[in-house]
Amino acid sequence: MVDLRRGFRFEGSDGGGGSGTGGRGCGVAFFGVFLVMGLVFTVALTWAVVRNAMVYTWDATPATIVSSELITRFDDDDAPFEAVVEYEYDAGGARHRSRRVMLDGATFDDVGKAQELLARYGEGKAARAYVNPRSPDESVLARPALWMGLFIFLPLIFVAVGAGGMVASLRRGKGLARSSVSSEKAEGAQNSRKVMLVMGLAFLALGLPMSWLFGVRPVMGVLAAKSWPAVTATVIDGTVRSHDSDDGTTYSVDILYEFEYQGERYLSNRYDFSSGSSSGYSGKAAIVGAHPKGAKVTAYVNPSRPTQAVLSRGMSWWLLLGLIPLAFALAGVALMIGGLRQRGGAGERRGSRGGLFAGSLFSRRRGLAASARAAATTADWLPDLKLEDPDGPVTLKPASSRGAKFAGLLVFSLIWNGFTWPFFIMTLREALAGAGFAWVPVVFLSIFIVVGLVLLGAVVHQGLAMFNPRPMLTVSQARLPVGSVLDVAWDMVGRSGRIERLRIVLEGREEARYRRGTDTVIDHATFFEDDLASTDDPLQIAHGSGSITIPPDTMHSIELTNNKVQWRLLVKGEIPRWPDVDDEFQIVVVPAAADAGESI
Amino acid sequence: MSELSMRTSDGRTAFAPGEMIELVAAWSFDLDGDGRPDADALEARLFFHTEGKGTKDVRTAWSERVEAPRVTGEHRFETTAPAGPYSFSGSLITLLWSVELVTLPGEKNVAQLDLTIAPGAVEVRLTRAEEQVGNA
Numbered sequence: 001m002v003d004l005r006r007g008f009r010f011e012g013s014d015g016g017g018g019s020g021t022g023g024r025g026c027g028v029a030f031f032g033v034f035l036v037m038g039l040v041f042t043v044a045l046t047w048a049v050v051r052n053a054m055v056y057t058w059d060a061t062p063a064t065i066v067s068s069e070l071i072t073r074f075d076d077d078d079a080p081f082e083a084v085v086e087y088e089y090d091a092g093g094a095r096h097r098s099r100r101v102m103l104d105g106a107t108f109d110d111v112g113k114a115q116e117l118l119a120r121y122g123e124g125k126a127a128r129a130y131v132n133p134r135s136p137d138e139s140v141l142a143r144p145a146l147w148m149g150l151f152i153f154l155p156l157i158f159v160a161v162g163a164g165g166m167v168a169s170l171r172r173g174k175g176l177a178r179s180s181v182s183s184e185k186a187e188g189a190q191n192s193r194k195v196m197l198v199m200g201l202a203f204l205a206l207g208l209p210m211s212w213l214f215g216v217r218p219v220m221g222v223l224a225a226k227s228w229p230a231v232t233a234t235v236i237d238g239t240v241r242s243h244d245s246d247d248g249t250t251y252s253v254d255i256l257y258e259f260e261y262q263g264e265r266y267l268s269n270r271y272d273f274s275s276g277s278s279s280g281y282s283g284k285a286a287i288v289g290a291h292p293k294g295a296k297v298t299a300y301v302n303p304s305r306p307t308q309a310v311l312s313r314g315m316s317w318w319l320l321l322g323l324i325p326l327a328f329a330l331a332g333v334a335l336m337i338g339g340l341r342q343r344g345g346a347g348e349r350r351g352s353r354g355g356l357f358a359g360s361l362f363s364r365r366r367g368l369a370a371s372a373r374a375a376a377t378t379a380d381w382l383p384d385l386k387l388e389d390p391d392g393p394v395t396l397k398p399a400s401s402r403g404a405k406f407a408g409l410l411v412f413s414l415i416w417n418g419f420t421w422p423f424f425i426m427t428l429r430e431a432l433a434g435a436g437f438a439w440v441p442v443v444f445l446s447i448f449i450v451v452g453l454v455l456l457g458a459v460v461h462q463g464l465a466m467f468n469p470r471p472m473l474t475v476s477q478a479r480l481p482v483g484s485v486l487d488v489a490w491d492m493v494g495r496s497g498r499i500e501r502l503r504i505v506l507e508g509r510e511e512a513r514y515r516r517g518t519d520t521v522i523d524h525a526t527f528f529e530d531d532l533a534s535t536d537d538p539l540q541i542a543h544g545s546g547s548i549t550i551p552p553d554t555m556h557s558i559e560l561t562n563n564k565v566q567w568r569l570l571v572k573g574e575i576p577r578w579p580d581v582d583d584e585f586q587i588v589v590v591p592a593a594a595d596a597g598e599s600i
Numbered sequence: 601m602s603e604l605s606m607r608t609s610d611g612r613t614a615f616a617p618g619e620m621i622e623l624v625a626a627w628s629f630d631l632d633g634d635g636r637p638d639a640d641a642l643e644a645r646l647f648f649h650t651e652g653k654g655t656k657d658v659r660t661a662w663s664e665r666v667e668a669p670r671v672t673g674e675h676r677f678e679t680t681a682p683a684g685p686y687s688f689s690g691s692l693i694t695l696l697w698s699v700e701l702v703t704l705p706g707e708k709n710v711a712q713l714d715l716t717i718a719p720g721a722v723e724v725r726l727t728r729a730e731e732q733v734g735n736a
Contacts, residue, residue, distance in 0.1 A: 181647070181649055181658060181698065181700065181712065379684060380659075381659060381684075381685055382684075507729075508726075510690045510691060510692040510693050510726065511654075511692075512652060512653040512654030512692040512693055513654050513655060514653055514654050514655050515655065523653055523654075523692055524692075525690065525691035525692045525728055526728065526729040527690055527691070527726035527727060527728060527729060528726075528729060529729040552719075553719075553724065554724065554726070555686060555688045555690070555724045555726055556684060556685065556686065558684075558685045558695070560650065560657035560659070561655075561657050562650070562654040562655040562656070562657050563650045563652070563654040563655075563657050563692075563693045563695075565688075565690075565693070590684070591617060591683045591684035591685070591686060592617075592719060
């Protein structure tokens with residue numbers, strides 16, 4: 001028995017590039033690592049957050065500090081300073097004694113933090129202990145912070161990328177197992193968009209905190225320390241600490257020194273504002289060697305928090321490391337923008353009905369090839385101008401607004417220059433002060449400065465262009481069939497007398513988007529270009545009209561996810577010693593009338 | 601191995617928009633272990649796809665299914681050449697129309713026939729604007 005099911009439909013599909021089963025396997029393995037790592041970190045982080053949160057359910061009980069002292073373990077490179085506090089409290093009908101200050105111990109790499117804890121829990125002071133009601137022996141003095149819970153989403157991003165990537169890889173592989181071209185589903189492009197968005201979010205989520213930690217915070221510290229008072233400090237001990245990690249051994253400077261500030265004695269082991277450790281031993285050994293035990297040195301003390309002090313408050317090359325996570329964050333923004341722009345819609349082109357000659361000059365052309373236009377309204381491969389009546393006289397709006405261009409350039413330029421100039425100025429000062437190799441980072445940063453200057457130039461150029469006369473284009477219809485005549489009337493709003501020469505060009509072009517490595521590349525090729533108007537007559541520049549025929553044997557507009565044929569009106573006005581008028585307006589050319597219009 | 605074929609009834613492969621396209625599908629299925637054909641259905645599809653520099657886009661315009669086909673058989677389909685998009689070839693993009701016949705489920709077997717759908721049944725050719733100027 002034969003059962004026929006008929007139907008006309010357009011099902012979107014955007015096939016990706018091909019890859020064999022090897023590529024699929026690599027994709028699954030690559031994203032599998034993301035998934036596993038993400039899951040491991042999610043579980044670990046969740047467990048830690050829940051464990052910390054449980055302390056907030058414990059009973060608060062008065063406690064007495066019995067003893068309080070700082071212990072230094074010079075053999076511990078990661079956390080050599082411990083605040084040892086012994087305290088007593090009553091719970092469960094008995095007296096208890098404990099040395100557990102914090103849930104995970106009170107050891108620090110920064111002696112200042114240990115001092116702050118000891119100051120808070122000094123010997124003989126009254127305090128509050130938090131006691132586990134199910135086990136009164138278990139208690140802490142300081143409850144853990146819960147901010148770590150904010151970062152649970154970070155490993156979840158990796159889980160999402162891993163799971164999404166694996167599914168996409170497996171599906172792509174299945175699709176290729178068939179040889180049906182029409183079954184290469186749109187998931188390739190859709191997944192690519194989702195992956196770009198999620199990857200962008202991951203880059204941003206990692207890049208921003210890392211930029212803060214390694215870039216912004218140290219720089220803010222350097223800037224703030226410029227006004228910190230200087231005191232004389234005595235070096236107690238100095239060493240280069242080594243830290244083992246997956247990437248090998250890294251090193252950090254650790255110089256312990258004491259000083260007096262406002263009658264109180266303090267310890268600090270901070271040399272400068274760097275965070276963490278890095279490779280390179282000799283430079284750090286030289287710093288430690290320059291600060292021998294017993295040496296009198298100058299320390300800079302934070303007046304509002306004297307446990308914070310540094311020996312060096314200058315800019316140093318390692319602060320450039322802060323640019324690396326910033327690059328990650330910017331890459332994340334770029335990925336997200338790229339993902340959002342993959343929608344393939346035509347939302348940026350809008351227009352409004354009416355205008356200069358609405359219902360008069362162009363009205364005679366209404367009704368031409370109406371069947372083709374009516375059919376075109378159902379074709380999802382045509383650009384959608386989002387007009388109430390694109391088949392009537394319409395005043396077009398430019399494809400992109402001058403204000404939006406200016407704002408985008410301005411914001412990007414401010415961010416770029418805001419990050420690069422402080423680094424550049426500080427390194428330049430150090431270099432001018434004769435700090436040996438300090439010219440190396442100056443030269444390196446100069447590249448970023450030049451880019452920033454070019455950006456500023458572009459902002460100025462776009463800012464000036466905002467004051468240019470604005471072309472108002474009214475067309476007989478914004479959607480017309482191939483072979484028909486397009487009537488255009490223009491009105492230059494503003495000081496049109498500044499324009500020496502005006503050209504209005506009708507252009508047809510192909511646009512192809514494709515992946516090259518990790519980049520998305522868009523290529524254009526113009527296949528039609530003809531002047532609708534070209535004049536240096538001031539009156540004609542200010543107001544005018546013209547007609548142009550869309551060739552009957554040309555290609556109509558199409559808008560697919562990766563491939564487009566676009567028809568545009570380009571308005572180019574030459575202004576001496578000023579940015580030129582350069583605006584573009586989109587129209588839609590549809591197929592000529594066909595008997596089977598409904599089949600589009 | 602199962603065999604599928606797809607052709608137009610008159611042998612033409614180029615059509616103007618709105619023209620009727622009559623397709624003839626023929627098949628011969630292998631039998632599975634139970635002596636049944638290894639496909640539950642056949643589906644004919646008319647679709648366009650792009651080739652060239654850009655990532656491929658594919659859209660299906662029409663499809664029709666034959667449920668429970670016999671082991672061997674032939675079936676005629678009729679559809680209308682869509683009004684667009686036209687078959688065209690440019691510097692960056694080539695848009696092609698095709699019909700294909702696939703077995704379901706799994707689409708394990710496919711037969712494909714490329715068509716031209718454009719005014720005058722002739723593919724639209726686009727050349728770069730500068731080449732046009734050069735040739736003039």
